[in-house]
Amino acid sequence: MLATVDDAAAAALTELEREIDAPGGGLDRLRLVPIPFVPEVRLHLAEDAIVWWARMEASAGHALPPPYWASVWAGGQALARHLLDHPELAAGRRVLDLAAGSGLVAIAAALAGAAHVTANDIDPYAVAAVTVNARANQVTVAATGGDLLDSTDLGTDLLVAGDVLYDRELAGRVLPFLARAAEAGAEVLVGDPDRGHLPRGRLDSVATYPVPTTEPSVDSPVRRVQVLRPA
Ligand SMILES: C[S@@+](CC[C@H](N)C(=O)[O-])C[C@H]1O[C@@H](n2cnc3c(N)ncnc32)[C@H](O)[C@@H]1O
Numbered sequence: 001m002l003a004t005v006d007d008a009a010a011a012a013l014t015e016l017e018r019e020i021d022a023p024g025g026g027l028d029r030l031r032l033v034p035i036p037f038v039p040e041v042r043l044h045l046a047e048d049a050i051v052w053w054a055r056m057e058a059s060a061g062h063a064l065p066p067p068y069w070a071s072v073w074a075g076g077q078a079l080a081r082h083l084l085d086h087p088e089l090a091a092g093r094r095v096l097d098l099a100a101g102s103g104l105v106a107i108a109a110a111l112a113g114a115a116h117v118t119a120n121d122i123d124p125y126a127v128a129a130v131t132v133n134a135r136a137n138q139v140t141v142a143a144t145g146g147d148l149l150d151s152t153d154l155g156t157d158l159l160v161a162g163d164v165l166y167d168r169e170l171a172g173r174v175l176p177f178l179a180r181a182a183e184a185g186a187e188v189l190v191g192d193p194d195r196g197h198l199p200r201g202r203l204d205s206v207a208t209y210p211v212p213t214t215e216p217s218v219d220s221p222v223r224r225v226q227v228l229r230p231a
Helices: 005-021 049-060 074-085 104-111 124-136 168-183
Strands: 030-035 038-046 094-098 116-120 142-144 158-162 187-192 203-212 222-230
Touching (some): 005 030, 038 049, 038 074, 038 124, 074 158, 074 187, 074 203, 074 222, 094 104, 104 116, 104 158, 124 142, 168 187, 168 222
Parallel strands (some): 094 116, 116 142, 158 187
Antiparallel strands (some): 030 038, 187 222
């Protein structure tokens, strides 16, 4: 029988719970840490995501998706900061965090008083990470897997997407999706450090944040990150 998206996320959740509960530490382990630019939130992150990934692949005996959920991203940090500093954006609303990764932005929306928060990601480990991270922050977030980018009926008031324009092909699908959501009446906010796929003229900047980063590709300890909305 084929494993479903839910089966994969349930198996990943069991694995992450076991990892979190296991004694000891090290570079290939997860640690619950406060987020530098969003200290209200703590997340289970890898001490070293590459080392974690290598160990998990070796133990699974097959390739696994890159563990994006095991790191914080500049775009997500800026967007989470924006929601916490402007709680009226999320308060009382239905929020969808697209490409949620660790769930940082979804958790910020819940802390800001959202009525209902859904976090979606195609990686089953990210779906599991959202669950354990929401628990660690004592908020409720519905974590869902699967690819929503061809959907039209989202049933959301606020659509948030942190650091999702990191790849040309993905940006080519995400941008029309965001535009459709905005046309359907959702407020749409994107957190983006400009990784080369930010379309000129299609998004307006709402705010800019200096976000601390440890990304090896960036030679400054701070990255300028915009929060944008469809023009
Ligand atoms: C760079 S991470 C950003 C995570 C999070 N938004 C943040 O800012 O911390 C990008 C995430 O996009 C997810 N992703 C990629 N394609 C996707 C798709 N079609 N639908 C949902 N999530 C997707 C990846 O699995 C990954 O978790």
